Amino acid sequence: MYKKHSRFPFIRYISVAFWPTWIGLAILRCIIMLPYKQAIWTGSLLGRIIYLVPSAAKETARRNIAACFPELDAARQRRLLKDSFLSLGISLIEISMCWWALEKKILCRTRITGLDRLTALHEQKQGAILLTAHFTTIEIGGSVINRYLPVAIMYREQKNKLFDAIMVRARERNCYQVIHRNAIKTMIKTLRAGELCWYAPDQHYSGRQFVFADFFGRPAATTTATARLAELTAAKVLPFYQVRLPDYQGYEIVIDKPLENFPSGDVQHDTETINRALEQMIRQVPAQYLWSHRRFKKTPDGITPLYP
Numbered sequence: 001m002y003k004k005h006s007r008f009p010f011i012r013y014i015s016v017a018f019w020p021t022w023i024g025l026a027i028l029r030c031i032i033m034l035p036y037k038q039a040i041w042t043g044s045l046l047g048r049i050i051y052l053v054p055s056a057a058k059e060t061a062r063r064n065i066a067a068c069f070p071e072l073d074a075a076r077q078r079r080l081l082k083d084s085f086l087s088l089g090i091s092l093i094e095i096s097m098c099w100w101a102l103e104k105k106i107l108c109r110t111r112i113t114g115l116d117r118l119t120a121l122h123e124q125k126q127g128a129i130l131l132t133a134h135f136t137t138i139e140i141g142g143s144v145i146n147r148y149l150p151v152a153i154m155y156r157e158q159k160n161k162l163f164d165a166i167m168v169r170a171r172e173r174n175c176y177q178v179i180h181r182n183a184i185k186t187m188i189k190t191l192r193a194g195e196l197c198w199y200a201p202d203q204h205y206s207g208r209q210f211v212f213a214d215f216f217g218r219p220a221a222t223t224t225a226t227a228r229l230a231e232l233t234a235a236k237v238l239p240f241y242q243v244r245l246p247d248y249q250g251y252e253i254v255i256d257k258p259l260e261n262f263p264s265g266d267v268q269h270d271t272e273t274i275n276r277a278l279e280q281m282i283r284q285v286p287a288q289y290l291w292s293h294r295r296f297k298k299t300p301d302g303i304t305p306l307y308p
Helices: 016-031 036-052 056-068 074-100 104-107 115-123 138-145 161-174 184-192 226-232 267-285
Strands: 110-113 129-130 151-156 177-180 197-198 210-215 217-224 237-242 253-254
Touching: 016 036, 016 074, 016 151, 016 161, 036 074, 036 104, 074 104, 074 138, 074 161, 074 237, 104 110, 104 138, 110 138, 110 217, 115 197, 115 237, 115 253, 129 226, 129 267, 138 151, 138 161, 138 197, 138 237, 138 253, 151 161, 151 184, 161 177, 177 184, 184 197, 184 226, 210 267, 217 267, 226 237, 226 267, 237 267
Parallel strands: 110 253, 129 197, 129 237, 151 177, 151 197
Antiparallel strands: 210 217, 237 253
């Protein structure tokens, strides 16, 4: 949409180590050729298989759900765990659709609530941070919003070099700008220029600039970057998330109003405000959140670690 690219450097990824990835990508490309409902159903079947296989990711998700939803009894926690893995399986299909069939499979099935809020800021040349979380539908939000407004996307590199290269290439094709998560100076420059940036600060942070902030009733090591970016650039911060609708109806992207009195100048308070906003988003569709991430990996003194 925004850039033309040279041919993909296949020669870099022909070693045997990449063959399983190539096979997996080929299977996904074949699946998305199916009609939408059948493709999504296939994704849910894949998620069911992943759920049935014991894994460290499943155990992490189980512990996270138990810690974040103590009000649910054991049966409902298991149901949420299972639904989250079904959603994870579906997400593999949706990611493939975003990369190779965005208009045909995703865009035509997506509606946006609150787009006028973002459009007004863009027209005023007011920088804005789209505050989001790592939902299983995360690829949809960044890809679709760029069909309406130019939004820079933050990303982190993946361990699998082939998967990372294809992901970055697809995002560069679908999005206005792709910024590495460590390129903070680039993000500051972009926001100061009155541009829009998509940012997901909900995962565990082990750098120096963090505080422990409440997240679902438990202290979580959280980056203070959101508040610092807003302070340095005068950018507005708007909660932004996407919902997979039931019965194959498609998707809804939600853009909420900007956070009030943010930043306040108190980093601890502002980071807690960010986590509350993220928690509110997640509670809307808890089964569509990525619970397999070790969000509470670091704990303050006196708190029992959640993971072994």
